[in-house]
Amino acid sequence: MSEKIKKDLIRCRLCQEIKEGVYLKSYNLKVCLNCFLNFFKKRVEKTIEKFKMFDKKEKIAVAISGGKDSVALAKVLKDLGYNINLFHINTGIDDENYAENSEKAVKKFAEKENLPLKILNLKDEIKIDIKLAAKISKKEICGVCGMVKRYLLNREVKDFDVIVTGHTLDDEAGSLLSSLIFWKEFMKRQWPVLKEEESLKKRAKPLTLVFEKETKLFCEILKLPYNPQPCPLRGGPYLFFKNFIYTLEEEMPSSVLSFYKGFLKRKKEFKWEEKKIKLEPCQRCGYLTSAKICSFCRLKEKISNLL
Ligand SMILES: [Zn+2]
Ligand SMILES: [Zn+2]
Numbered sequence: 001m002s003e004k005i006k007k008d009l010i011r012c013r014l015c016q017e018i019k020e021g022v023y024l025k026s027y028n029l030k031v032c033l034n035c036f037l038n039f040f041k042k043r044v045e046k047t048i049e050k051f052k053m054f055d056k057k058e059k060i061a062v063a064i065s066g067g068k069d070s071v072a073l074a075k076v077l078k079d080l081g082y083n084i085n086l087f088h089i090n091t092g093i094d095d096e097n098y099a100e101n102s103e104k105a106v107k108k109f110a111e112k113e114n115l116p117l118k119i120l121n122l123k124d125e126i127k128i129d130i131k132l133a134a135k136i137s138k139k140e141i142c143g144v145c146g147m148v149k150r151y152l153l154n155r156e157v158k159d160f161d162v163i164v165t166g167h168t169l170d171d172e173a174g175s176l177l178s179s180l181i182f183w184k185e186f187m188k189r190q191w192p193v194l195k196e197e198e199s200l201k202k203r204a205k206p207l208t209l210v211f212e213k214e215t216k217l218f219c220e221i222l223k224l225p226y227n228p229q230p231c232p233l234r235g236g237p238y239l240f241f242k243n244f245i246y247t248l249e250e251e252m253p254s255s256v257l258s259f260y261k262g263f264l265k266r267k268k269e270f271k272w273e274e275k276k277i278k279l280e281p282c283q284r285c286g287y288l289t290s291a292k293i294c295s296f297c298r299l300k301e302k303i304s305n306l307l
Contacts, residue, residue, distance in 0.1 A: 153201075
């Protein structure tokens with residue numbers, strides 16, 4: 001999906017020098033590698049400010065998977081002077097050594113950048129493999145994996161002000177498009193920052209306005225360690241929409257940016273049906289849920305019944 005970005009000798013539009021650089025067709029911009037790094041950092045910084053995500057005094061927990069997006073995010077936040085700690089959840093996915101390679105990359109990155117890192121093992125928490133957990137709960141693997149990761153992160157970051165994730169423009173535009181196609185409720189909640197709701201920490205996506213091509217280039221220029229493998233278990237509609245968004249942007253540069261930005265601009269004008277779901281603490285663990293018992297505790301019960 002994401003092919004190599006061609007590097008050429010170009011006249012940089014930002015510093016006017018003739019140097020090795022790239023052509024970013026989404027912005028119709030020729031830029032040298034050095035100026036690209038600043039350009040990327042500034043875009044992220046502006047996004048953080050525009051959506052009032054967090055400030056330099058707040059304690060930030062970065063959810064780091066070891067892929068290019070979360071690695072680029074951690075590096076930018078560190079360089080911009082934010083107070084960050086890394087949290088990695090080892091998914092235990094052993095196909096193609098995915099989980100092992102991801103953890104290795106995260107450790108290497110944390111060491112290189114001298115950043116505090118905490119690693120949690122998903123298997124220790126639910127006692128079984130994520131594939132089996134998905135089978136037991138009769139749900140898609142990505143959904144179960146995401147639910148468990150969110151749960152664990154929220155539990156671990158009690159002393160922090162905000163959780164940040166490496167969701168990019170490709171991710172956000174992909175989920176927006178899928179919400180539109182299937183008229184999913186998710187659209188109501190989709191926003192670059194979600195405020196704190198009792199047991200659920202504030203969450204922010206500072207890469208919401210950058211393309212994955214850019215996070216890859218950022219990591220490559222700085223030679224940051226990351227795991228280039230996509231999750232071997234991912235698939236289904238999520239992947240379809242992401243690939244579609246990628247192709248759309250390739251064919252019609254800047255269309256994806258205008259699709260997503262247009263949504264952000266108009267969201268307030270939409271009239272959403274008021275059907276507020278009431279969240280209450282889970283009777284087992286206190287995590288906020290729309291049911292009596294949260295999905296994590298329900299999954300654990302199903303697992304312990306089987307073991
Ligand atoms: Zn330049
Ligand atoms: Zn619970």
